[in-house]
Amino acid sequence: MQTEKVVTHIVNWLKDYALDAKQKGFVIGISGGIDSAVTSTLCAKTGLKLLCLEMPIHQSENQVTRASRHIQWLQDHFSNVDRQLVNLTPVFDGLVAALPAVDNEEERFMSLANTRARLRMTSLYYFAALERYLVAGTGNKVEDFGVGFYTKYGDGGVDLSPIADLLKTEVYEIAEFLGVNHEIIEAAPTDGLWGDNRTDEDQIGASYPELEWAMKMSDLEKQPDDFSGREKEVFRIFKKFNSSNKHKMVPIPVCEIPEVLKSPLG
Known part of the structure; x- marks a missing residue:
């Protein structure tokens, strides 16, 4: 892959799309994973405004730390990056308390995992509407078009998908080129929906x-x-x-x- 040219192509595509849509920039949820790290860096390279949201819901500490350090890295390298913490844990807990009990706890557990992603999507679009930003998706080609490993109307609810034509291994290649923190590159991929450290490979x-x-x-x-x-x-x-x-x-x-x-x- 001609990595530098691919990066330039994506950055130009992002900027042109936003300007044609008369939007001022992008908002993206930062998870501490490789896909959101690469996508946010590509958005930052457009020179347009980028709002990075941290949206923990009973998140493991290492995911929170990686996300925070990545945003700080972005702000150290790009003047157009802002950050916002939205603690969704009490929102999630309040919703869980309001929902009726069910007999099948396993199905409830899965449903609530997807609910986490949908709460985050709602938060992203709240800020997108306030600031006239586009919600940038972080799905790669294998997740989006191979195994469908995302939440419908959750992390799948986006305005545009900058890396959805890249395989996961290609995303890692771009991460190395961009200089993304190695703690993110070396971390096992996880969707962060369970409040523990289970990986994508564990689930799939x-x-x-x-x-x-x-x-x-x-x-x-x-x-x-x-x-x-x-x-x-x-x-x-x-x-x-x-x-x-x-x-x-x-x-x-x-x-x-x-x-x-x-x-x-x-």
């Missing part, structure tokens, strides 16, 4: 390089029986997530009414 069952391989094989229309051992297992994992999360990756279905039914009777 495969690493991002493995998923990238499986995505390529799927594009070549390979089938599980074309592989054996770990490759077969990874390919099945990819296909399972790709199938179950397809609803996130395609346009919202619209019930189209035949014109004959819209016409007056007779």
